[in-house]
Amino acid sequence: MDVLIHAVVGLHIIGIAALLGGFMTQMKAMGKGEARMVPAMLYGALTMLVTGMALVGLNQAQGYTLDTFKIGVKLAFLIVILGLVYVKRDDEKVEAAAFGTVGALTVANIFIALLWT
Template identity: 40%
Template sequence: MEYVYDLVLVLHFVGLASLLGGAMVQMSARDGRTINAAMVHGALTQLVTGVAMAGMGDAVGSLDIDVNHAKIGVKLAIALVVTVLCWVNRRKDTVAGALYATVFALTLANVVVAVFWG
């Protein structure tokens, strides 16, 4: 089961790379920023794999993972907001700078919570 958990963790990192990379590509856009497919798919991947990892960590005793439910709740709330913002605005030609900044900032905030919250 540890192999499956590690595989899901790798997919979680791939989702992060897609979401953050897609957002960084938009930084240099001169004719308006968009929510691109990489951001949408990255956000969805992050959400699904994050829930899967939390569930496995809580349910599978052999993994010996002590799940911090408060941390998971905060990360889930942030991930849901990012995913909804990306999903709702995925078809728009351009999005407001504040919306783009919010998605970018919340994505980075989720990374900070993951790293620094014990």
């Protein structure tokens, strides 16, 4: 079961890399006011959601103790990210505030995962 959990963690990291990578590729365009939500951002966020839910289930099945408040905060951030990316995915230009919020919440989500113990 641990091998499966580690494999799902790997997929979760790939999801966050796609989301953050999509954001990083548009940072220069954000400075010009021409940023857009690229498909990698949507697919990365969806991957994070699915694998995150799978990780919670697998860890509970193993009997591990989970910090449900931490998981709730991370889920809330991800729902905001998904909402923004989904709603703005077809726009040619996205406001810098909305685009920056996606990046800030993505980075915050990473630091919560790493530093909140």
